[in-house]
Structures are given as structure tokens and as C-alpha cells.
Amino acid sequence: MMTPQDGFDAxxxxxxxxxxxxxxxxxxxxxxxxxxxxxxVNSRTMVLGGAxxxxxxxxxxxxxxxxxxxxxxxxxxxxIFDTIGGQSLIAIVFALMALGLAYILPTRRI
Amino acid sequence: MAASDLELAALVAATGxxxxxxxxxxxxxxxxxxxxxxxxxxxALADDLAQEAFxxxxxxxxxxxxxxxxKSWLCRIAYTEFLQAVRKRKAAAAAMERYKQxxxxxxxxxxxxxxxxxxxxxxxxxxxxxxxxxxxxxxxxGMSHSEAAEVMDLPLGxxxxxxxxxxxxxxxxxxxxxxxxx
Numbered sequence: 118m119m120t121p122q123d124g125f126d127a128x129x130x131x132x133x134x135x136x137x138x139x140x141x142x143x144x145x146x147x148x149x150x151x152x153x154x155x156x157x158v159n160s161r162t163m164v165l166g167g168a169x170x171x172x173x174x175x176x177x178x179x180x181x182x183x184x185x186x187x188x189x190x191x192x193x194x195x196x197i198f199d200t201i202g203g204q205s206l207i208a209i210v211f212a213l214m215a216l217g218l219a220y221i222l223p224t225r226r227i
Numbered sequence: 228m229a230a231s232d233l234e235l236a237a238l239v240a241a242t243g244x245x246x247x248x249x250x251x252x253x254x255x256x257x258x259x260x261x262x263x264x265x266x267x268x269x270x271a272l273a274d275d276l277a278q279e280a281f282x283x284x285x286x287x288x289x290x291x292x293x294x295x296x297x298k299s300w301l302c303r304i305a306y307t308e309f310l311q312a313v314r315k316r317k318a319a320a321a322a323m324e325r326y327k328q329x330x331x332x333x334x335x336x337x338x339x340x341x342x343x344x345x346x347x348x349x350x351x352x353x354x355x356x357x358x359x360x361x362x363x364x365x366x367x368x369g370m371s372h373s374e375a376a377e378v379m380d381l382p383l384g385x386x387x388x389x390x391x392x393x394x395x396x397x398x399x400x401x402x403x404x405x406x407x408x409x
Contacts, residue, residue, distance in 0.1 A: 125398050133366045136347045137261040146260070146274065147252045150281045154245045157285060161243075 166219030170212035177211035232297035358393030
């Protein structure tokens with residue numbers, strides 16, 4: 118048996134349904150959210166990449182023996198190696214790798 | 228076949244895929260915007276809060292474990308956004324003030340049952356924040372009492388009480404209005 122309360126519930130549901138029908142899907146809303154997500158991803162990349170690059174640079178700077186053992190056939194590379202120093206060069210390469218990884222990972226798709 | 232909410236959420240959590248999250252936004256934007264519109268009584272403010280809710284959901288997607296529904300989890304974030312906006316008493320208070328001023332301008336002659344959102348929003352504005360939220364979650368967002376309790380982080384019995392009190396107030400107000408019109 119339907120009570121007066123049930124009747125009111127049905128009327129209330131119908132009123133909400135009609136009122137909410139005025140709120141239609143808005144493609145621009147989705148676009149606005151997605152464009153803001155780009156900024157979130159970029160800032161995350163900066164933070165993760167920065168932290169990763171710093172960590173890698175510090176770690177690589179400890180590879181003294183590895184740097185000493187490197188010899189380049191290419192004259193230009195050898196010149197850079199001599200100018201910057203082996204450890205610094207390895208630290209820079211490691212930092213760039215970490216930065217690249219932080220950039221690629223958020224955009225990777227399965 | 229379209230991916231389920233859980234699959235999309237897992238993909239977003241694992242890879243940060245913006246397009247996968249965009250699909251979730253498309254799926255739930257109407258629900259969240261409608262819920263916040265009924266809570267605030269203001270379309271523009273509701274859209275702003277909905278946008279913030281989706282951005283927060285993206286940031287916190289790893290906290291969605293799949294135990295409850297994605298809808299409940301998202302509505303909880305949107306509800307928290309609403310509460311924060313109310314507490315700040317800036318945009319929300321200004322919007323409500325404008326809304327109340329608008330209320331005094333002219334009495335509508337249309338029946339609330341004919342889908343007059345303004346009448347419905349006026350009735351909702353007379354409820355307490357908890358009563359309004361409980362009513363909106365159950366009647367607008369189509370949630371069960373248990374889901375509403377989960378979203379509001381309140382005991383089930385408390386939510387039921389809020390709903391009953393809210394309905395009684397709305398019924399009295401809307402029927403009084405109908406009596407005046409007759």
C-alpha cells in the first residue's frame with residue numbers, strides 16, 4: 118500500500134529529475150578539466166624529474182673509478198670529457214636520464 | 228566495449244593517462260555538477276567546485292581502492308569541496324547572498340512539480356546543510372541511504388534522520404506554496 122510519504126518521495130524524485138535534466142553534458146567542461154590536468158602532470162614531472170635528476174647526479178658523482186676508466190676515441194668527446202671532468206659528465210648524463218624518465222612515464226600508455 | 232570505472236581508474240593510477248580520466252569526467256560530470264548545483268543553488272559556483280573536485284580526484288586516484296563505487300568516492304570528494312567552499316565563506320557565501328536577494332524579487336507562479344528548478348532550489352535553501360546534502364545525494368544523485376552515509380561520513384541512522392527532517396520541511400513549504408496558488 119502506498120503511504121502519503123511514498124507519494125511525496127515520488128513527487129520529490131520527479132521534481133529533481135526534471136530540474137537536473139537542465140544540466141546537460143558539457144564538452145567544454147571536460148576540456149577545461151583535461152587542460153588543467155596537463156598543468157598537474159607538468160608540475161609533477163618537474164618535481165619528480167628534479168628530485169630524480171638531483172639524486173642521480175649525486176649518485177653518479179660518486180663513481181670515481183668508473184670515470185677514471187673511460188677513454189674516448191672521438192676527439193670531440195675526449196675534449197668535453199677532459200674539460201668537464203669524467204665524474205661531472207657521468208653525473209650530467211645520469212641526471213638527464215632521470216629527467217627523461219620522469220617526462221616519459223606520465224605520458225606512457227598501456 | 229567501454230572500459231569500466233575501475234579499469235579506467237586503474238589505468239589513470241598506473242600511468243596518469245589524462246584521456247582515460249577524461250572518460251571518467253565525461254561519465255560523471257553531469258552527476259557531480261547537478262549535485263553541486265542543488266547544494267549551492269548556483270550553476271557557476273557548482274561548475275567551479277566540480278572542476279576542483281575532478282582535479283583532486285585525479286591527484287588522489289591511487290586512494291581509490293575499488294572497495295566502494297567510483298561514483299561514491301567521487302561524490303565524497305565533491306562533497307568535501309563543497310564543505311571547504313562553505314567554510315571559506317567567500318564565493319559560496321556571496322553566491323548564496325545573491326541567491327537570497329534573487330529570491331525576494333518575484334514569486335514564481337509555476338508549480339514545483341513541473342520541473343521548476345528555482346522552486347526546488349528555494350525549498351532546498353531552507354534546509355540545513357546536512358539535510359540538504361542528504362536529500363540531494365539520495366534524490367538527485369540516486370544514492371541509497373548507505374551510500375549517502377558513506378559520502379557524508381556519518382552513521383546511517385543520522386543520515387536517515389536528516390532525510391526525514393528535510394523531506395518534512397520541503398513538503399510543508401512546497402504544499403503551502405501550492406495552497407497559496409490554488
